[in-house]
Amino acid sequence: MASISNEPRPLDAVELRAWRGLLRAHGLLVKRLDAELEAEHGLPLTSYEVLVHLADTDGGKMRMCDVAESVLLSRSGLTRLVDRLERDGYVERVSCADDARGAYARLTDAGRAKVEAASTTHLEGIRAHFLAHFSPSELALLAEAWERVAAAAPAPGAPACSA
Amino acid sequence: MASISNEPRPLDAVELRAWRGLLRAHGLLVKRLDAELEAEHGLPLTSYEVLVHLADTDGGKMRMCDVAESVLLSRSGLTRLVDRLERDGYVERVSCADDARGAYARLTDAGRAKVEAASTTHLEGIRAHFLAHFSPSELALLAEAWERVAAAAPAPGAPACSA
DNA sequence: CGTCGATGATTGCGTGTGCAACAATGGCGG
DNA sequence: CCGCCATTGTTGCACACGCAATCATCGACG
Numbered sequence: 001m002a003s004i005s006n007e008p009r010p011l012d013a014v015e016l017r018a019w020r021g022l023l024r025a026h027g028l029l030v031k032r033l034d035a036e037l038e039a040e041h042g043l044p045l046t047s048y049e050v051l052v053h054l055a056d057t058d059g060g061k062m063r064m065c066d067v068a069e070s071v072l073l074s075r076s077g078l079t080r081l082v083d084r085l086e087r088d089g090y091v092e093r094v095s096c097a098d099d100a101r102g103a104y105a106r107l108t109d110a111g112r113a114k115v116e117a118a119s120t121t122h123l124e125g126i127r128a129h130f131l132a133h134f135s136p137s138e139l140a141l142l143a144e145a146w147e148r149v150a151a152a153a154p155a156p157g158a159p160a161c162s163a
Numbered sequence: 164m165a166s167i168s169n170e171p172r173p174l175d176a177v178e179l180r181a182w183r184g185l186l187r188a189h190g191l192l193v194k195r196l197d198a199e200l201e202a203e204h205g206l207p208l209t210s211y212e213v214l215v216h217l218a219d220t221d222g223g224k225m226r227m228c229d230v231a232e233s234v235l236l237s238r239s240g241l242t243r244l245v246d247r248l249e250r251d252g253y254v255e256r257v258s259c260a261d262d263a264r265g266a267y268a269r270l271t272d273a274g275r276a277k278v279e280a281a282s283t284t285h286l287e288g289i290r291a292h293f294l295a296h297f298s299p300s301e302l303a304l305l306a307e308a309w310e311r312v313a314a315a316a317p318a319p320g321a322p323a324c325s326a
Numbered sequence: 327c328g329t330c331g332a333t334g335a336t337t338g339c340g341t342g343t344g345c346a347a348c349a350a351t352g353g354c355g356g
Numbered sequence: 357c358c359g360c361c362a363t364t365g366t367t368g369c370a371c372a373c374g375c376a377a378t379c380a381t382c383g384a385c386g
Contacts, residue, residue: 010282011289014306015289017306019293021309022293025312025313026185026186028316029316046342065363072190074344074345075365079365081343099363100350102351103365129312129316130312131174131178131181133308133311133315139181140181141301143180145301146188147180149188149191149292149293150191152295226334227335228333238336240373241335242335243372243373244373262333263380263382264335264382265335328386329386332381332383333380333382333383335378336377336380337376338376339375339376339377341373341374343371343373345370346367347366347367349367350363350364351362352362354362355359356358356360
């Protein structure tokens with residue numbers, strides 16, 4: 001790419017639309033998907049995200065800090081969130097044998113049922129509100145690009161606890 | 164794996180990476196840019212967004228509800244945010260003559276100076292962490308796509324007060 | 327001209343989240 | 357083996373935000 005000077009020239013129109021569009025589209029999408037999930041399943045989007053990440057693993061359990069990194073939450077934030085999920089019976093904490101400090105969040109049967117039920121409508125929402133606006137080749141491009149972005153933006157200070 | 168019949172087919176790998184990548188990239192980007200802005204100018208990203216939108220208008224003033232819609236905040240949220248910006252001397256409230264209910268948020272000289280100073284580093288951040296990972300044609304594609312997404316996801320219930 | 331529903335802005339309250347502090351444990355070097 | 361620092365998870369506190377209620381005002385209709 002053209003070497004960028006530190007000159008603060010403003011963004012051109014396309015750059016501006018690409019950036020602000022990201023902010024706006026993301027905000028609208030998340031708000032909408034969260035509202036749908038909340039309305040149809042009484043489940044906030046962040047809670048759903050946690051359950052999905054757990055469901056994607058063998059045994060449906062993950063270390064707390066790994067979950068936190070996966071959903072971009074602070075450890076304290078995840079503690080409270082798992083408190084709520086545990087109260088609702090969707091996950092349970094299990095201590096792990098090899099590290100007495102650590103704790104797993106493990107999906108319960110109810111939690112797995114919940115996430116499967118919620119997935120149905122959530123996936124429809126993602127398709128309708130997001131995927132529908134991109135061609136397959138555009139999606140492939142996006143998938144690649146996000147990885148470039150994420151790779152260049154490491155989670156601050158933490159290469160994750162299970163690195 | 165549980166055999167589910169009425170479940171819509173799950174996202175394929177590309178769709179999944181496109182969607183989760185959006186969530187993750189957005190989260191990382193916003194966190195990083197917010198941290199930079201906070202560190203170098205003591206200005207949270209949301210506050211900066213408000214100031215920028217004001218600076219983009221003639222006279223540097225906007226109706227409160229328009230600002231709220233622009234930055235995807237609730238009216239109450241914006242009220243508090245403008246409270247803080249006013250306390251810091253970056254904006255001031257001015258009542259408008261033609262609608263006694265309404266109020267403008269108007270950029271002060273200090274606010275304009277602040278947003279210009281912050282823009283310098285913020286634009287660098289956007290270029291370095293976001294724009295740098297896309298080619299010009301990809302940016303053009305994104306700009307278009309976000310508008311399709313946003314057009315299909317109207318702000319719930321409100322076509323904006325100054326529509 | 328008076329009334330009524332709609333709209334703009336603010337406030338009370340509840341909630342979700344991050345930061346800093348803490349206790350418990352792991353892992354490493356002396 | 358012991359001491360020292362890093363890491364994990366939790367808790368206290370503060371803060372930003374949304375929702376619902378409220379007040380003032382606008383616009384329209386009879």
